[in-house]
Amino acid sequence: MESNLTTISQSQLAQAVLRESGQNVNLCYQCRKCAAGCPISYAMDYKPAQLIHAIRLGMDDLVLNSKTMWLCASCETCTTRCPQEVDVAKVMDAVKITAVRRGIKPAIPQVASFYRAALANIKKCGRMYELGMIIGLKMRTFEFFKDAGLGMKMFQKGKLKMVPSLSSALTTMRIFYRVKKVEKKNRGA
Amino acid sequence: MTAKYAYYPGCSLHSTGSEYDVSFRAVCEKLGVDIEEIKGWICCGTSPAHCTSRLLSLALPYQNLYLAKKMGRTDVVAPCAACFARLKTAVHEAAEDPDIAAQIREVLKGPLPESMNVLSPLEIFNGGTNPAAAVTKQLPGLKVACYYGCLLTRPSKVMQFDECEYPMAMDNLLGSLGITTLDWSYKTECCGGALAMTRTDVVLKLTHDILEEATAVGANAISVACPLCHVNLDTRQVEVEQQYGTRYGLPVFYFTQLMGLALGIPPDKLGLQKHFVSADALLAGV
Numbered sequence: 001m002e003s004n005l006t007t008i009s010q011s012q013l014a015q016a017v018l019r020e021s022g023q024n025v026n027l028c029y030q031c032r033k034c035a036a037g038c039p040i041s042y043a044m045d046y047k048p049a050q051l052i053h054a055i056r057l058g059m060d061d062l063v064l065n066s067k068t069m070w071l072c073a074s075c076e077t078c079t080t081r082c083p084q085e086v087d088v089a090k091v092m093d094a095v096k097i098t099a100v101r102r103g104i105k106p107a108i109p110q111v112a113s114f115y116r117a118a119l120a121n122i123k124k125c126g127r128m129y130e131l132g133m134i135i136g137l138k139m140r141t142f143e144f145f146k147d148a149g150l151g152m153k154m155f156q157k158g159k160l161k162m163v164p165s166l167s168s169a170l171t172t173m174r175i176f177y178r179v180k181k182v183e184k185k186n187r188g189a
Numbered sequence: 190m191t192a193k194y195a196y197y198p199g200c201s202l203h204s205t206g207s208e209y210d211v212s213f214r215a216v217c218e219k220l221g222v223d224i225e226e227i228k229g230w231i232c233c234g235t236s237p238a239h240c241t242s243r244l245l246s247l248a249l250p251y252q253n254l255y256l257a258k259k260m261g262r263t264d265v266v267a268p269c270a271a272c273f274a275r276l277k278t279a280v281h282e283a284a285e286d287p288d289i290a291a292q293i294r295e296v297l298k299g300p301l302p303e304s305m306n307v308l309s310p311l312e313i314f315n316g317g318t319n320p321a322a323a324v325t326k327q328l329p330g331l332k333v334a335c336y337y338g339c340l341l342t343r344p345s346k347v348m349q350f351d352e353c354e355y356p357m358a359m360d361n362l363l364g365s366l367g368i369t370t371l372d373w374s375y376k377t378e379c380c381g382g383a384l385a386m387t388r389t390d391v392v393l394k395l396t397h398d399i400l401e402e403a404t405a406v407g408a409n410a411i412s413v414a415c416p417l418c419h420v421n422l423d424t425r426q427v428e429v430e431q432q433y434g435t436r437y438g439l440p441v442f443y444f445t446q447l448m449g450l451a452l453g454i455p456p457d458k459l460g461l462q463k464h465f466v467s468a469d470a471l472l473a474g475v
Contacts (some may be wrong), residue, residue, distance in 0.1 A: 002414050006360065021243070022286065025246065027332070029399045033221045037376060039295075039379040039381075039395055040379075040381070040384075040391055040395075043388075043391055053332070070387065071384070071391070073236075073339075073381055073383070073384050073391075074236050074239070074240070074339075074380055075339040075340075075343065075379035075382070076339055076340070077339070077343065077379065077472070078344045079343065079344045080342075080344045080346075082351055085346075087344070089344075092241055093240050093243070096240050096241075097240075097241065097242070100241075103390055108387070108388070110387035110388070111384070111387045111388070113387075114237065114383065114386050114387050115236075115237040115240055116237075118235070118237035118429045119234075119238065119241060120239050120244075122231075122232040122234065122237075122238075122249075125214065126231050127203065127231060127232045128200035128201075128232050128235075129231075130200075130204050130205060134386075136196070137386060141387075146389075147386075147389070149214075150424060150425070150428075153465065154205065157462075157463050157465070158207070158425075159204060159206075159207065159463060160204060160465065161204050163201070164236035166202070166474070167229065168229050168231045171229065171231050171252060172231050172232070172249070173468045175231075175245070175248050175249060175252060175296060175297070176245065178248075178295070178296040179242060179244050179245045179248055179296050181266075182244060182292050182295050182296055183242065183244060
């Protein structure tokens with residue numbers, strides 16, 4: 001990577017993406033295979049190829065306030081098909097992480113709330129405790145009645161557990177804590 | 190007898206996808222495949238982890254690999270396609286990037302387990318267990334569309350599983366048991382995954398496309414290998430029908446449930462009663 005000319009004279013945003021994901025967006029030559037294959041591009045404000053171009057141009061406001069990365073389902077179609085081997089799905093992750101770190105309000109707040117609710121749940125329970133996670137999500141999004149009927153039916157079918165299994169909660173709490181510490185140290189370095 | 194494979198069920202197989210767990214265990218028992226659940230396993234972190242912190246998304250799976258190694262196992266079977274992908278990604282990235290490997294070691298406070306081999310049950314059943322010899326029940330009326338979803342095959346560089354745009358592993362396995370599977374073009378299209386919790390509209394559209402396509406080629410059942418795919422295709426099927434004014438009534442099986450039926454395991458031992466779209470009428474006809 002040191003001798004790769006395409007990583008020199010990058011926008012700051014492109015450098016942030018590179019740091020976060022190891023992905024060099026300057027390799028993109030806009031073939032738009034990622035946009036063509038993306039099953040969710042119809043709902044995005046910018047297609048994946050457009051978002052990548054905006055990252056290269058350093059259009060921070062446009063990129064970090066976009067809906068695109070929050071709608072990404074991580075299906076990895078773009079990553080698999082990119083002829084330049086840019087891991088586009090990882091770029092999407094890196095943009096989300098950068099946006100959150102800069103304190104930007106996510107364009108699709110429910111998705112960010114879902115991530116937070118899920119991770120809080122994994123951290124405290126060791127394993128995903130669906131019922132707890134759903135309640136945590138509702139407390140964050142205020143969509144109290146969304147999927148209530150579906151949830152009831154799943155419960156009747158025995159697909160949702162009442163009580164979490166907490167046997168490995170100490171392990172996850174320890175891992176979450178140490179990850180934070182290592183990340184903080186590396187950012188400071 | 191000692192176990193051969195360390196079994197990582199993951200969170201879904203203990204809850205929303207418990208019938209995948211039950212049917213996987215039943216089929217393993219029938220075929221003499223030895224599995225032992227990893228003691229003290231933790232969540233793999235799934236999408237919320239890799240969308241938030243790369244290090245977290247790799248440390249969580251590695252803890253499970255570490256536990257498997259502690260049991261003396263290097264072969265780990267992960268039926269959930271999402272867990273399978275996260276475990277394989279962790280191994281791949283630690284091997285490719287010494288910096289991140291060092292950080293994972295720092296988090297887990299120890300050396301990373303080496304030569305870990307993460308497997309999908311499709312690989313195990315296709316690789317020398319010879320399930321065809323154990324078939325006791327013919328299911329000639331079934332016309333199954335095998336739906337692989339995203340994460341079994343993608344990204345191909347990491348997963349190294351079958352042909353990423355048109356996989357055949359599930360078709361070949363079910364075919365060897367005398368079950369008819371169909372060619373169709375939506376094998377690896379995305380169902381929208383966890384967006385179901387937040388942007389249900391997107392999932393209903395993508396799921397509708399998949400159900401529509403399966404119906405168009407004449408399928409009367411869909412077979413899956415991922416609990417997230419199953420939730421979206423089965424539990425939300427009625428919602429799709431309401432939204433689009435259609436009627437599918439298409440039962441969605443885990444491929445292990447179809448294997449179980451062909452191997453003569455009773456339906457109630459395979460968790461079929463847990464499905465939202467009942468398979469009773471279909472199975473009564475075959």
